[in-house]
Amino acid sequence: MNATRTSYPCLDTKSLTLENDMSNSKIYIKLGLNGRTGQNQGYPKVLSLLSSRLQKHVEKNEKSLQTTQTKDVPTIFHGSRAPSLTIQQYIDRIFKYSRCSPSCFVVANIYMDRLIQSESIVLTSLNVHRLLITSIMLATKFIDEAFFNNAYYAKVGGISRAEMNRLELKFLFGIDFQLYVNLFTFKEYCLELMGEGSEDEVQNAVHGSCGIIEKRSKNNDDSTYPTIEIEIK
Secondary structure, three states: OEOOOEEOOOOOHHHHHHOOOHHHHHHHHHHOOOOOOOOOOOOOHHHHHHHHHHHHHHHHHHHHHHHOOOOOOOOOOOOOOOOOOOHHHHHHHHHHHHOOOOHHHHHHHHHHHHHHHHHOOOOOOOOHHHHHHHHHHHHHHHHOOEEOOHHHHHHHHOOOHHHHHHHHHHHHHHOOOOOOOOHHHHHHHHHHHHOOOOHHHHHOOOOOOOOOOOOOOOOOOOOEOOOOOOOOO
């Protein structure tokens, strides 16, 4: 089944590296943000750093819940159990198949924080995957010049289209449809991500290690749905 990408003239993420402040440009380049939608730009450092940041938050929150014997309040983003894919593997999968610009992962991180703060959500291994696929889909729609439909992102994320639609609506209402991100906030989040790991840690990160055998369609058209099936409960 084919998936067509909708194209709209939106934010050119490549322009982020053309700011007058050269220090900003260097940060964006180091994070691998100097690319546009669908470009073959290698493995952006932002993916590993975001994964590290989220993993630390999840471990800290789950330890706190266990120590204080506090029961987490389930939300629409909670699954019945933690998915088999790690946060790193899930982010790698989304980047590979969504072909979104690397800047979407920074914007998605901002969206996640906005929702967590407004809805008082505790980030855990039970909700981080659904929060990720939803926030990245919204970021792609808002800042990229091309994006897929919800059914495609649902398949990439391992959930049904109906659930993807419900998560999108809940997320949007949760952040009061505040999707705009100014450059100051964007830069602040980039700086925070830069502080997540050293050069050596990033260089030694395992890329594309989803641990699943990939079976591509005989039709090599990049616009086709990925035939790899995953499911998060």
